[in-house]
Amino acid sequence: IQMTQSPSSLSASVGDRVTITCRASQDISNDLAWHQQRPGQAPRLLIYGASTLQSGVPSRFSGSGSGTDFTLTISSLQPEDVAIYYCQKYHGGWTFGQGTKVEVK
Amino acid sequence: QVQLAESGGGVVQPGTSLRLSCAASGFIFSSYAMYWVRQAPGRGLEWVAVISFHGRDKFYIESEKGRFSISRDDAKNTLYLQMNSLRPEDTAIYYCARAPPSGPIDYWGQGTLVTVST
Numbered sequence: 001i002q003m004t005q006s007p008s009s010l011s012a013s014v015g016d017r018v019t020i021t022c023r024a025s026q027d028i029s030n031d032l033a034w035h036q037q038r039p040g041q042a043p044r045l046l047i048y049g050a051s052t053l054q055s056g057v058p059s060r061f062s063g064s065g066s067g068t069d070f071t072l073t074i075s076s077l078q079p080e081d082v083a084i085y086y087c088q089k090y091h092g093g094w095t096f097g098q099g100t101k102v103e104v105k
Numbered sequence: 106q107v108q109l110a111e112s113g114g115g116v117v118q119p120g121t122s123l124r125l126s127c128a129a130s131g132f133i134f135s136s137y138a139m140y141w142v143r144q145a146p147g148r149g150l151e152w153v154a155v156i157s158f159h160g161r162d163k164f165y166i167e168s169e170k171g172r173f174s175i176s177r178d179d180a181k182n183t184l185y186l187q188m189n190s191l192r193p194e195d196t197a198i199y200y201c202a203r204a205p206p207s208g209p210i211d212y213w214g215q216g217t218l219v220t221v222s223t
Contacts, residue, residue, distance in 0.1 A: 033209035048209040
């Protein structure tokens, strides 16, 4: 199963709403996680089960979707959200998307 | 708190072997599946190997089958990755990560850098 993210990079202003999409090549139900990797750091889990926020993650992050199409939304972009975001299929295969780099204008 | 501490990385020559370790603490190690995920310089994340919580099931990325071997020692709360016949393209940061059974990776280590070069 292939995971394809879009866009590969984006630049937005502080306070903007940001949306990243992830498409699976086959139906993966809701076995989809989003990870954030800030510059020079290890990744961390943001969302699992396509829409469940991991403990401690700010509520401006949200996820949606099921089947093959998924979305990560940052409702109000903050400077500390500069990172690369990866979607990942889990449970019977563990493919990552290629990543989306988010920058602040 | 959950901690995953990788070690064993370094600079090695092509064709040699290396064993990475990941010391786990702050949780019941034997209850979690464990992963090795790598990131080549400037590239994205790539899962390399997974071992089930009981250790009976092991899965590898197709390109590394036969060269890499994942194992765990629950008595020592430690995960291992044995890497043989190393190639320059194996150069990467190798992360250890945990996942509940059938769940997503929920904690990552800080990674250990492996450089394969003459």
